[in-house]
Amino acid sequence: MLDALQVVTTVAFGLMVGVEFSVAFVINPIFNALPEDSGQLGRAHGGRMLGAVMPFWYIGSLVLVAVWAIAGWHHDGTGLVVTAGALLIVSVVMSLLLLVPINNQSKTWTPENRPEDWKEQMHRWDRFHYVRVAVLVAAFTLLVAALV
Incomplete structure (x- = not known):
């Protein structure tokens, strides 16, 4: 049973990390290179969709990591799982305090109603997101290390 939980947790969390990584290093750079207002409209749509x-994905992953830590408490690697869970909590707090407020504004923007500093706000969101991705990659690495 623990093996199945570990696989489900690792796959679910790994897919989430992959999505966040692709937003940072693939999707947003593509949007930034689009002409005229296309990039801003794409980012707004992505903010609505992923927002x-x-x-649910973050909370679901956190629940799975917590269940893994509890179910495997006396197994090797539990410290790594607990540390991964702590890093995931850090990423959730970062999201709520730093990224979500910007995303909640930017997902409603159109070329007609966006603020003058919209590019600066997007660059700030990107910088926070890079840090969040680094935290998530570290957490995912710890989960994988706990498997071996």
Whole structure:
């Protein structure tokens, strides 16, 4: 049973990390290179779409990591799982305090109503997101290390 939980947790969390990584290093650079207002419109749509899904994915991943830590408490690697869970909590707190407020504004922007400093706000969101991705990659690495 613990083996199945470890696989499900690792796959679910790994897919989430992959999505966040691709947003940082693939999707947003593509949007930034699009002409005229296309990039801003794409980022707004992505903010709406991922903003609806990611809270469930983050909380679901956190629950799975917590269950793994509890179920495997007396097994090797539990310290790594607990540390991964702590890093995931850090990423959730970062999201709520730093990224979500910017995303909640930017997902409603159009070329007609966006603020003058919208590019600066997007660059700030990107910088926070790079840090969040680094935290998530570290957490995922710890989960994988706990498997071996």
